[in-house]
Amino acid sequence: MNLQQADSIEESDTIEIQMDSVSDSLIVLNHEYEFIPEFNNEIIQERLSSIENEIPLTYNSIVNSFINYFTVTDRDYTRKVAKLQTKYFPMIEKYLAQYDLPEELKYLAIVESGLNPKAQSPAGAVGLWQFMPLTGRLDYGLHENWYMDEKMDMEKSTDAACRYLSFLYKYFYNDWQLALAAYNTGPGNVRKAIRRSGYKKSFWEIYPYLYRETRSYVPQFIAIMYSMNYLEEHNLFIDEYEYLPEYSTVTINEFLNLSLFAEHSGICIETLNELNPELKHGAISDHHASYQLRIPSDQKEFVDSHLDEIMKFASQGKEHFERLARNELGSTYGRQKLAYKVKPGDVLGKIAQTYNVRIGDIQQWNNIRGTTIRVGQNLNIWIEDGFYDNVNMQLKAASQNNLNSQRVALKSGQYRVQYGDTLWDISRKFEGLSVEKLKKMNNLEGNGIKPGQILKIKENS
Secondary structure (H helix, E strand, O other), X not given: OOHHHHHOOOOHHHOOOOXXXXXXXXXXXXXXXXXXXXXXXHHHHHHHHHHOOOOOOOOOHHHHHHHHHHHHHOHHHHHHXXXXXXXXXXXXXXXXXXXXXXXXXXXXXXXXXXXXXOOEOOOOOEOOOOEOHHHHHHHOOOXXXXXXXXXXXXXXXXXXXXXXXXXXXXXXXXXXXXXXXXXXXXXXXXXXXXXXXXXXXXXXXXXXXXXXXXXXXXXXXXXXXXXXXXOHHHXXXXXXXXXXOOEEEEEEOOOEEHHHHHHHHOOOXXXXXXXXXOEOOOEEOOOOOOEEEEEEHHHHHHHHHHHHXXXXXXXXXXXXXXXXXXXXOOOOOOEEEEEEEOOOOOOHHHHXXXXXXXXXXHXXXXXXXXXXXXXXXXXXEEEEOOHHHHHHHHHHHHHHHHHHHHHHHHHHOEEEOXXXXXXXXXXXHOOOXXXXXXXXXXXXXXXXXXXXXXXXXXXXX
């Protein structure tokens, strides 16, 4: 469940819950009856106490609403993410232990992404830990290009999340609930809530002053942790858990076509995609030196001993991928970023034409749904590497043509009107010449001129 869905069940009076008795209820799921046990608040609170470790698992009506959601309302979602625990938790636990962080933080990956390393939010957050592009790249070194997005790399993003959570915990007075809130909304918004609350320093004291989405975040984490630990008590049984194969890495130093690598290494392409979710288009760029490609451990010996032979085939197709990279809408491949501030009179079409890009590119780069832009708005424009060289050549050519026009005109004191010329254009070519002067010297009543027409541009000519 994402936090947009969570908003609808945040408050305790938004959903009816029986908390004073232990009973069974019948609900209909997929046209079949399913028994759903119900438990009173004392039992749930006792269960939370028994799994509480370093992070306080507060129990109240808001938390209970989320527990009800995961154990009653959306049982299919709970089963879905429960199956994935065995797939990603071992890797996450390894990094949490490395950074000496509470093991229960692994449940945060469910809250963030539903344990989907390719998850993308409408706001642009990506991966298991839902890093935003700027935070991921600048603060935690998670790079992105057309070929790959390290925010989707399950190991690199988990390492980054551990570093970020360590920072937030120390920053917010060694309080894990505040750290979790800050992970969702950013440290600045939590500091603002603390100030507005009169400098209270616990999550539940600043709760009313947080954004609605963030108010849901910690209760949802507690509810997910409860639900994953008490699946069977709520008649939630998992038929088959999912697992990643044990994996090793092989170093790639040139372009690699993943499907050809799979074909000639004997490794299933689905397995390679599953182990390397950061590869967005099934290829590795030759600009990425020493890329660590994950492969099943039982294939490691064969791949190492035959790598040169495999790469003779797997390095083919680079031109095709580069063509796709350059032409895909919103691609930044082979481009450099330009910061542009919208000026009065600007429209997307005009800006796109100026920088030789497509309107759709600008929309993709700036997450713009329509065509409305506002004066002062900052836009990211990714220009081709040779853009300024072409502009300089055009300016030089225009300057030379203008100079030639002046030289020819000054010899004769006349000017032959070119296609597209206006009186304003002509007046700007020659120092001291105005539109009114042009009209007076040539006995022009209006502004109409035509190509080939000879105009005086100098007195007594």
